[in-house]
Amino acid sequence: xxxxxxxxxxxxxxxxxxxxxxxxxxxxxxxxxxxxxxxxxxxxxxxxxxxxxxxxxxxxxxxxxxxxxxxxxxxxxxxxxxxxxxxxxxxxxxxxxxxxxxxxxxxxxxxxxxxxxxxxxxxxxxxxxxxxxxxxxxxxxxxxxxxxxxxxxxxxxxxxxxxxxxxxxxxxxxxxxxxxxxxxxxxxxxxxxxxxxxxxxxxxxxxxxxxxxxxxxxxxxxxxxxxxxxxxxxxxxxxxxxxxxxxxxxxxxxxxxxxxxxxxxxxxxxxxxxxxxxxxxxxxxxxxxxxxxxxxxxxxxxxxxxxxxxxxxxxxxxxxxxxxxxxxxxxxxxxxxxxxxxxxxxxxxxxxxxxxxxxxxxxxxxxxxxxxxxxxxxxxxxxxxxxxxxxxxxxxxxxxxxxxxxxxxxxxxxxxxxxxxxxxxxxxxxxxxxxxxxxxxxxxxxxx
Ligand code: SF4
Numbered sequence: 001x002x003x004x005x006x007x008x009x010x011x012x013x014x015x016x017x018x019x020x021x022x023x024x025x026x027x028x029x030x031x032x033x034x035x036x037x038x039x040x041x042x043x044x045x046x047x048x049x050x051x052x053x054x055x056x057x058x059x060x061x062x063x064x065x066x067x068x069x070x071x072x073x074x075x076x077x078x079x080x081x082x083x084x085x086x087x088x089x090x091x092x093x094x095x096x097x098x099x100x101x102x103x104x105x106x107x108x109x110x111x112x113x114x115x116x117x118x119x120x121x122x123x124x125x126x127x128x129x130x131x132x133x134x135x136x137x138x139x140x141x142x143x144x145x146x147x148x149x150x151x152x153x154x155x156x157x158x159x160x161x162x163x164x165x166x167x168x169x170x171x172x173x174x175x176x177x178x179x180x181x182x183x184x185x186x187x188x189x190x191x192x193x194x195x196x197x198x199x200x201x202x203x204x205x206x207x208x209x210x211x212x213x214x215x216x217x218x219x220x221x222x223x224x225x226x227x228x229x230x231x232x233x234x235x236x237x238x239x240x241x242x243x244x245x246x247x248x249x250x251x252x253x254x255x256x257x258x259x260x261x262x263x264x265x266x267x268x269x270x271x272x273x274x275x276x277x278x279x280x281x282x283x284x285x286x287x288x289x290x291x292x293x294x295x296x297x298x299x300x301x302x303x304x305x306x307x308x309x310x311x312x313x314x315x316x317x318x319x320x321x322x323x324x325x326x327x328x329x330x331x332x333x334x335x336x337x338x339x340x341x342x343x344x345x346x347x348x349x350x351x352x353x354x355x356x357x358x359x360x361x362x363x364x365x366x367x368x369x370x371x372x373x374x375x376x377x378x379x380x381x382x383x384x385x386x387x388x389x390x391x392x393x394x395x396x397x398x399x400x401x402x403x404x405x406x407x408x409x410x411x412x413x414x415x416x417x418x419x420x421x422x423x424x425x426x427x428x429x430x431x432x433x434x435x436x437x438x439x440x441x442x443x444x445x446x447x448x
Pocket of ligand 1: 165166167168172173174209
């Protein structure tokens with residue numbers, strides 16, 4: 001990122017919020033801004049223009065985005081910043097209504113207009129009128145090639161489709177990001193080659209639901225075929241699958257993972273709940289029995305596979321008994337990694353209007369209880385790895401000579417790490433390490 005202060009050229013401070021999908025959009029916008037000859041600065045408080053790429057998925061993300069917007073507008077009022085532009089999911093979700101939250105915004109840019117960012121920046125500097133460029137129902141599958149990456153050079157996200165056709169009753173994503181549309185495989189393969197050429201040895205495949213890949217193109221087994229082709233990318237070492245919808249995991253996909261030494265046996269399967277009534281109210285079609293069978297199949301066919309999931313607690317109608325059923329399931333499934341959120345009644349979603357909403361106090365209590373149960377499982381799993389040898393990808397070297405690395409079962413940014421003492425391997429290199437202990441959720445290792 002160019003942080004050189006150039007008085008003659010417009011400086012742009014960029015604030016990237018949200019999930020990996022939004023991060024890809026941020027990286028693409030940063031590249032377009034740089035290509036347009038604008039200077040990207042890390043000093044966002046004193047930039048000519050601040051761009052905030054927002055998330056609007058749930059209330060805390062919206063609050064975070066509004067805080068960033070308010071801060072930027074305050075800088076503008078102090079005369080330190082000239083213009084404030086809001087892009088991303090919250091801009092798409094709220095459109096002009098964002099001005100009710102803060103009338104000091106100069107431009108609102110929808111998802112479909114992402115690639116117009118340089119023109120929008122330049123336009124704001126020539127007018128005092130607020131620019132709104134938000135089309136309803138984003139429909140293009142984005143071309144994400146050429147990005148200025150925010151992630152470290154050795155790993156990157158690779159988005160294979162955009163939008164979602166599922167109808168989960170709690171989710172705002174389909175209304176924000178539109179219907180599912182897959183990128184052509186040729187585009188994805190070209191992008192993968194570009195990312196690898198820029199230093200990535202690990203690609204993390206993302207979409208709202210990667211198992212839906214190719215459904216809109218009427219292609220059968222499109223995901224396994226795409227992964228097989230991607231795995232042929234020279235110099236690529238790790239290919240990781242994130243966001244697998246449980247009913248979309250086919251036998252062919254499992255075989256493809258099992259047969260590959262590049263596609264990691266790491267399955268990130270957001271389940272959200274397990275009680276049948278709650279799943280029905282969530283409009284999610286999987287049953288507890290099917291999920292149990294899926295987990296058993298994965299562990300039989302790929303014994304060293306690592307499973308990650310996400311749950312929502314405090315969904316309307318979640319009685320103590322239904323919550324306990326979820327806890328029991330977690331203790332049975334023993335996931336390697338698990339994330340949990342409390343339910344937020346998001347405006348415009350069917351779940352927001354369901355009866356028997358759960359008080360916040362109970363939601364919080366259940367979240368803590370669930371995470372405590374998982375903590376014991378995670379700690380036990382860490383103990384069982386002591387003495388084993390892992391191939392680790394080095395992420396960073398810290399000041400205290402502790403190297404941060406990950407084995408295949410640890411996804412970047414969301415999972416725990418391997419901490420390796422007295423190791424001087426460079427970020428992006430692979431090393432072998434022996435697990436000597438654990439600290440909280442992390443593994444402590446020694447390079448061998
Ligand atoms: S599958 Fe995921 S993105 Fe799609 S509606 Fe359900 S929760 Fe939202």
